[in-house]
Amino acid sequence: MALYGLIDGNSFYCSCEQAFDPALRDKPVVVLSNNDGCVIARSALAKAVGIKMGDPWHLIRRRPELSEVVAKSSNYSHYGDLSRRVFEILGAHVQRLEPYSIDETFLDLAPVTGDLMEFCQMLRGAVRQIAKIPTCVGVGPSKTIAKAANKLAKSRPELNGVCDLRDEATRVALYQDLGIGEVWGIGGKTAEKLAARGVRTVADFLRLDPRKVRDMMSVVGARVQAELRDVSCLPLSLMAPQRKGIAVTRSFGMPITDWWTMREAVASYATRAGEKLREHGLLASTMTVLLHTNPHNGDPWYSNQHSARIEATNDTTSLIGEAIRMLEPMWRAGFRYSKAGIMLGELIDAGSQPMSLFPTKDPVRSARAMAALDAVNGRFGRDTLRPLATGISRTWTAKAMNLSPRYTTRVGEILVGTAY
DNA sequence: TCTGGGGTCCTAGGACCC
DNA sequence: TCTGGGGTCCTAGGACCC
Numbered sequence: 001m002a003l004y005g006l007i008d009g010n011s012f013y014c015s016c017e018q019a020f021d022p023a024l025r026d027k028p029v030v031v032l033s034n035n036d037g038c039v040i041a042r043s044a045l046a047k048a049v050g051i052k053m054g055d056p057w058h059l060i061r062r063r064p065e066l067s068e069v070v071a072k073s074s075n076y077s078h079y080g081d082l083s084r085r086v087f088e089i090l091g092a093h094v095q096r097l098e099p100y101s102i103d104e105t106f107l108d109l110a111p112v113t114g115d116l117m118e119f120c121q122m123l124r125g126a127v128r129q130i131a132k133i134p135t136c137v138g139v140g141p142s143k144t145i146a147k148a149a150n151k152l153a154k155s156r157p158e159l160n161g162v163c164d165l166r167d168e169a170t171r172v173a174l175y176q177d178l179g180i181g182e183v184w185g186i187g188g189k190t191a192e193k194l195a196a197r198g199v200r201t202v203a204d205f206l207r208l209d210p211r212k213v214r215d216m217m218s219v220v221g222a223r224v225q226a227e228l229r230d231v232s233c234l235p236l237s238l239m240a241p242q243r244k245g246i247a248v249t250r251s252f253g254m255p256i257t258d259w260w261t262m263r264e265a266v267a268s269y270a271t272r273a274g275e276k277l278r279e280h281g282l283l284a285s286t287m288t289v290l291l292h293t294n295p296h297n298g299d300p301w302y303s304n305q306h307s308a309r310i311e312a313t314n315d316t317t318s319l320i321g322e323a324i325r326m327l328e329p330m331w332r333a334g335f336r337y338s339k340a341g342i343m344l345g346e347l348i349d350a351g352s353q354p355m356s357l358f359p360t361k362d363p364v365r366s367a368r369a370m371a372a373l374d375a376v377n378g379r380f381g382r383d384t385l386r387p388l389a390t391g392i393s394r395t396w397t398a399k400a401m402n403l404s405p406r407y408t409t410r411v412g413e414i415l416v417g418t419a420y
Numbered sequence: 421t422c423t424g425g426g427g428t429c430c431t432a433g434g435a436c437c438c
Numbered sequence: 439t440c441t442g443g444g445g446t447c448c449t450a451g452g453a454c455c456c
Contacts, residue, residue: 032442033441033442033443034442034443035440035441035442036440037440037441037442038440038441038442039442040442040443054441054442055441056440056441057440057441058439058440058441059440059441074442074443076443101445218448218449219447219448220447220448241446243445244445244446245444245445245446246444246445247443247444247445248443248444249442249443249444250442250443251441251442251443253439253440254439254440255439294441296441
């Protein structure tokens with residue numbers, strides 16, 4: 001009988017900062033993204049004062065009631081070191097484990113003899129004592145159930161950090177109240193779709209005909225349902241799979257409008273991508289360069305990406321050369337399209353949301369929008385802008401590459417300042 | 421209503437995860 | 439002024455082939 005455990009670090013990045021600096025342990029702590037832009041991890045106290053994942057730091061720091069909050073810039077090499085340490089400690093007690101992310105790993109608990117709850121508490125104690133990281137453990141007959149158990153262990157203090165869902169009657173009772181969106185593999189979109197059909201809890205979801213689930217949610221949903229029904233479909237994978245892509249992407253704190261600044265940035269991303277390739281012992285045979293303007297400020301935004309087959313390499317100079325070659329035409333086009341987008345917004349007097357006009361069923365608005373579009377294309381060239389459901393954009397794709405990428409290097413998701 | 425059938429390969433887009 | 443970064447998998451649909 002399969003038996004899985006899932007152990008993960010509580011507020012992992014924050015716990016790492018607190019492990020490093022004990023003075024932070026009784027404070028609300030957040031860890032910030034690149035450029036200290038937004039919150040990517042919150043300690044329990046930070047969650048308690050209402051800080052949400054992704055909250056922009058520049059807004060939080062202005063609120064007087066949050067003046068106690070300590071913010072740390074992210075330090076991924078530090079977190080990686082502690083993560084390896086935690087996995088080492090666990091490996092000393094569990095023969096088969098599958099690290100799943102930087103802060104969590106699945107455990108094969110089937111071979112454990114004796115009291116399983118005591119064993120899980122022992123693991124927690126070892127990690128807390130040696131690595132100074134607090135953890136929670138979920139236990140169940142499938143990975144998905146173990147994930148759900150882990151979540152419950154976190155949200156219910158009376159469980160003391162370990163939640164055991166081996167017993168079917170316990171699960172059935174819990175599924176009555178467990179929101180389907182809480183389940184591993186069910187995201188916001190799917191939860192919305194299910195809610196529209198009156199499916200809100202795991203219990204509701206398990207009542208659905210599996211064929212209907214398959215139709216609605218593809219094999220992914222079918223698998224989730226089976227796993228929740230105690231049919232384990234996701235075995236433990238002991239070998240880390242080969243990387244399929246490597247990405248180096250950054251946004252800037254300020255709009256970048258100078259070509260040489262952008263060129264240098266992309267060169268440094270290509271350099272970093274080369275380092276990662278060599279670390280993994282890989283060559284890239286396809287490269288993608290992405291670039292977009294700030295999508296948050298209400299202006300029409302520009303987004304573009306270009307992929308090309310390249311001669312398999314992990315050489316820095318070659319990667320930089322390819323990246324710059326791809327970047328250059330997109331950079332020039334970005335200015336043109338941004339200007340065109342702004343002109344369109346002015347012409348249709350749509351304020352900051354011209355994209356919401358396309359497509360529209362209102363014939364008057366539609367006609368006005370199309371007339372504006374014609375005017376813009378008259379100025380900037382045919383087909384500069386075309387109506388799309390998701391926004392004003394122009395895709396630039398080389399259709400010549402008909403070979404399958406073996407490994408992809410994506411270099412640069414770049415914020416270009418809109419040029420007026 | 422019927423329109424050949426069965427493949428492969430590739431891309432774009434969507435959804436999800438941490 | 440200031441809004442993350444790095445991944446995976448699945449599907450639909452087009453091009454192409456015999």
